[in-house]
Amino acid sequence: MEIFDNDLNAEVIGFGALNVDKLYSVDKIVSKDEESFIKSATDTPGGSAANTIIGLSRLGCSTSIIGKIAEDDEGDLIEYNLAINGVYSNNLIYSETGSTGKCLGFVDSEGERCLYIDPGVNDEIKIDEINPLNIMRCKIMHYTSFVGDSFKTQIELLEKLNDQCVLSFDPGMLYVQKGFDELKPILERTNVLLINESELRLLCNNNESSLKELAVGFLDLGIETVVVKQGSKGVFAMNNHESCEVESYECEVVDTTGAGDSFNSGFLYSYLKGYDLEKSCQIGNWVASKSIEGFGMEKFPSQKDLEEFFNNLEL
Numbered sequence: 001m002e003i004f005d006n007d008l009n010a011e012v013i014g015f016g017a018l019n020v021d022k023l024y025s026v027d028k029i030v031s032k033d034e035e036s037f038i039k040s041a042t043d044t045p046g047g048s049a050a051n052t053i054i055g056l057s058r059l060g061c062s063t064s065i066i067g068k069i070a071e072d073d074e075g076d077l078i079e080y081n082l083a084i085n086g087v088y089s090n091n092l093i094y095s096e097t098g099s100t101g102k103c104l105g106f107v108d109s110e111g112e113r114c115l116y117i118d119p120g121v122n123d124e125i126k127i128d129e130i131n132p133l134n135i136m137r138c139k140i141m142h143y144t145s146f147v148g149d150s151f152k153t154q155i156e157l158l159e160k161l162n163d164q165c166v167l168s169f170d171p172g173m174l175y176v177q178k179g180f181d182e183l184k185p186i187l188e189r190t191n192v193l194l195i196n197e198s199e200l201r202l203l204c205n206n207n208e209s210s211l212k213e214l215a216v217g218f219l220d221l222g223i224e225t226v227v228v229k230q231g232s233k234g235v236f237a238m239n240n241h242e243s244c245e246v247e248s249y250e251c252e253v254v255d256t257t258g259a260g261d262s263f264n265s266g267f268l269y270s271y272l273k274g275y276d277l278e279k280s281c282q283i284g285n286w287v288a289s290k291s292i293e294g295f296g297m298e299k300f301p302s303q304k305d306l307e308e309f310f311n312n313l314e315l
Helices: 048-058 073-084 120-124 150-160 172-176 180-189 197-204 211-221 259-273 277-291 303-312
Strands: 012-015 019-026 038-046 063-070 092-095 101-107 113-118 140-143 166-169 192-196 225-229 235-239 243-246
Touching: 012 048, 019 073, 038 048, 038 073, 048 063, 048 073, 048 140, 048 259, 063 073, 063 120, 073 092, 101 120, 120 150, 140 259, 150 180, 166 180, 166 259, 172 197, 180 197, 180 211, 192 197, 192 259, 197 211, 197 225, 211 225, 211 235, 225 259, 225 277, 235 277, 243 277, 259 277, 277 303
Parallel strands: 012 063, 012 140, 019 101, 063 092, 140 166, 166 192, 192 225
Antiparallel strands: 019 038, 101 113, 225 235, 235 243
16 A cells, blocks of 8 residues: 555664565576576565665564665565555655566575675665655665765765764665765764675775674764674674674574565664663564575564564573
8 A cells, every 4th residue: 555644653664675576596607607496485664774664664673764665576575565564654655667576586495695686776766766854754764875866865865864864874785885985975974884894804805804893983073883793603793882793693594685675674773762772682683594594575574573582591
């Protein structure tokens, strides 16, 4: 169901690509001149920002997303998925031409993956298509990556954000490859940087320094919280008051495609609740561990699941 009411207040608004993930379970992920075979296939709505926003909605937060879809089957699937998960659609942008974005993903028996992006209309978002009244009231604006020109629109939007609005930023490898200088306008406005270790080291062009040393450099830039995701090794996080290393949770891995996005959901939920850094990372790790037990968002935990986890959490 499409929502037109521009007075809807969302605690968190995502701004990133909207894709349908066409996921293929394969025997192995091949290199050049190799062959493998597809064991099964599934279509699931995705996109990094959408995954995080849907996750937050399932955990009980009010959410919306800035993104563009076309009038095709993939666009209908994305819109339906947002609606059934309680995400307000008042910031969706509809294109009468072109095609909705797609992500072709190949996932092996270990849950490892490779991805190919067909951006479609994702890269056609213009600043005048975004209602400034909607974004003025959110508590967190969450940025993720685009392949093309919508990156410029994200930079233009920065000056329209309320001074009290927290900007969280998960650049992903697509943005990290742009280099520090090109990302600097966003980084200078960022409050919470959510990044994995490989991306952080590439962004800093530094494979030698400790994660703490690299994080300090971003704190000096004005970022308040730096969270470094390390996959099965857990997470390192630091702000101006404390740092922590939090181990991951053991789980049965089916698909790691949305692991980082799911962590973001748990962490940003905790950030809204005012939890300390270590507890926020624990919750993020737990949410990620549950989500990777299935494809896409099918195993993402609910608010009730999280409450049960809280009851067993010893801090």
